[in-house]
Amino acid sequence: MSKQKPITRQNKEPWPEGLTIRARSVADAAAVAELHNLQGYRWGTMRLPFESVEEIRRGIEQQASGVTSLVALLDGVLVGDIALLPGKGRRAHAATIGMGVHDDYRRHGIGKALLGEAVAMADDWLNLRRLELTVYADNEAAIALYERFGFAVEGKMKDYGFRAGQYVDALAMARLRT
Numbered sequence: 001m002s003k004q005k006p007i008t009r010q011n012k013e014p015w016p017e018g019l020t021i022r023a024r025s026v027a028d029a030a031a032v033a034e035l036h037n038l039q040g041y042r043w044g045t046m047r048l049p050f051e052s053v054e055e056i057r058r059g060i061e062q063q064a065s066g067v068t069s070l071v072a073l074l075d076g077v078l079v080g081d082i083a084l085l086p087g088k089g090r091r092a093h094a095a096t097i098g099m100g101v102h103d104d105y106r107r108h109g110i111g112k113a114l115l116g117e118a119v120a121m122a123d124d125w126l127n128l129r130r131l132e133l134t135v136y137a138d139n140e141a142a143i144a145l146y147e148r149f150g151f152a153v154e155g156k157m158k159d160y161g162f163r164a165g166q167y168v169d170a171l172a173m174a175r176l177r178t
Contacts (some may be wrong), residue, residue, distance in 0.1 A: 011171060013110065015113045016074065016108055016109045016110065016113070018074050018075040018110075019072060019073070019074050019110065019113055020072070020073045020074075021070055021071070021113060021114060021117050022070065022071060022073070023068075023069065023070060023071075023075075024060060024069040024070060024071045024081065025060070026057060026060050026061060027170075028060070028078060029056045029057035029058075029060055029073055030053050030054050031071075031078035032056050032060075032071070032078065032081060033051055033052065033053045033055070033056040034078075035078055035079075035080070035081065035100070035102055036051050036056065036100070037049065037050060037051055038103045039103065039104060040103035040106070041100045041101070041102065041103060043163065043164075044100060044135075044136060044139050044142060045098070045100055047064055047162055056156050064085075066086045067083060067084065067085055067086065068083065068084040068118070068121055068126070069081065069082075069083045069084075070082050070083075070109050070114060070117060072101075072113060072114050072120065074105060074110065075109065077102075078102075079101065079102040079104075079105040079110050080099070080100060080101040080102060080105070080110045080111065080114050081100060081114070082097065082098070082099035082100075082114040082115065082117075082118050083097070083098050083099070084096075084097060084118055084121060084122060084126070084128075084131075085097075085098070086126070086128070091125065091133050092131040093127075093128060093130055094128065094129065094130035094131070094132060094176075095122060095126070095130075095131055095132070096126050096131075096132050096133060097118060097132070097133045098133070099111065099114055099115065099116075099118070101114075104155045107126050107141070111142070111145050112145060112148075115145060115146075115149055116149070118131075119131065119149055119175070122158070122177075123177055129175070129176060130174055130175070130176055130177075131151070131174065131175045131177075132172070132173065132174040132175075133146065133151070133159075133174075134160070134170050134171070134172055134173075135170060135171050135173060136160075136161065136163070136168050136169070136170050136171075137156060137168070137169040137170055137171050138168065138169075143171065143173075146173050146175075149175060151173040151175045152173060152174065152175070153154070153171050153172070153173050153176060154171075154172045154173060154174050155171070155172045156169055156171055156172075157170045158171070
C-alpha cells in the first residue's frame with residue numbers, strides 16, 4: 001500500500017488563536033452582510049454600500065457551481081471571507097479571487113490565513129494553474145499580502161473603479177503555479 005501525502009495547509013505559519021476557516025453557508029448571510037457593509041471592507045472592493053441580508057442570502061443560495069466560498073471566524077465572529085471563482089472552457093485552469101477582512105481585524109493574520117487556504121485549495125484540490133485578482137492600486141497592505149503568496153502585477157488599469165466620489169486605478173495581479 002502506498003503512503004498518501006498528508007493534507008496540510010498552504011500557509012505554514014500558525015493561524016491566530018481562535019480562528020476557524022470553513023465553507024460559507026446560508027446561515028452566514030446576516031454576518032456576511034454586516035461584514036460587506038463595513039466602510040473599510042467596502043473600500044477595498046467593488047461592492048456598493050447597504051447590501052441587504054436578502055441580497056447576500058440570494059447570492060449564497062444561487063452560487064454558481066464550482067465556486068469555493070470560505071469564511072473566517074475568530075472566536076465565533078465572522079471576520080473575513082474569500083471566494084475562488086473558476087473559469088470555464090479554455091479558462092478552466094484559472095480562477096479569480098475576491099476577499100476581504102473585517103475593519104477591526106486587519107493585520108491580525110486573517111487575510112493571510114484565508115489566502116493560504118484558497119491557494120491550497122487551488123493547488124492541491126482544484127488543479128488550478130492560474131489565480132488572478134484585481135486590487136486597487138492604493139491598497140498597499142493587500143498588494144503586499146498577494147505578493148507574499150507569489151502574485152505579480154501584470155498591469156495597471158487607469159480609472160478602473162469609482163470609489164467615494166473619485167476614480168481609482170487598479171492592478172491586475174496573478175499567480176502562476178509552475
